[in-house]
Amino acid sequence: MRAQAWLAGGLILTCGLMATASTLTRDADPVVLIGDDVNVLIGMSVGDFVAFRYDATWKQIPVQVDERKWVDFGVVYNEPPVGILTLAYADASTYCGADDNPTFDDDDELVFMAADAGEQAPGMIAPPAGVDAGSPALELTISDPIDGGIG
DSSP states (O other), X not given: OEEEEEETTTEEEEEEOSSSSOOOOOTTOEEEEEGGGGGGGTTOBGGGOOEEEESSSEEEEOOEEEOEEEEEHHHHTTSOOOSOEEEEEXXXXXXXXXXXXXXXXXXXXXXXXXXXXXXXXXXXOOOSTTSOTTOOEEEEEOBOTTTOOBO
C-alpha cells in the first residue's frame, strides 16, 4: 500500500506502504528527507511545496522545507572565518545568512510527520485540485527500525 503526498509545482511525492494502512506508531516524530536523497525535487522553488495524503479522500498535510548551507564556524558566531565548515540551517536573520541557492537543493531538508502517512489511494483517482495529473512520482517506504512499523 502507499500514501501519496502531492507537491505543487507538478511533482508528486509518494510514500510506499507495505500494509493495508500505516502501522507507524510514532505520532510525534518527523520524517526528514535530505535533498540528495530525493533528487527529483532539486531545483523546485521551496515556496511551491504543498503536500496531501489519501485517507478516503485527499487531505492536505503540513510539509516543511529547511534550507541549509555550509558555513564557516567563525561566521556562525559572528567572528572571522576559522577555516572549519559546518552544515547549518540558513536564515537571513542569523549570522549564517540566507541560503545561497533559494531553490530546493541537495543539502536542504523536506520534513513531514510520520503520523501523516495515509492509506493507498485507489488506482485511477484524480489528484487534488490544482495538481497536474501528469506529474512525475517518487515512491518511498517509511520504516521504523525500532518496532518494524511501516508507513
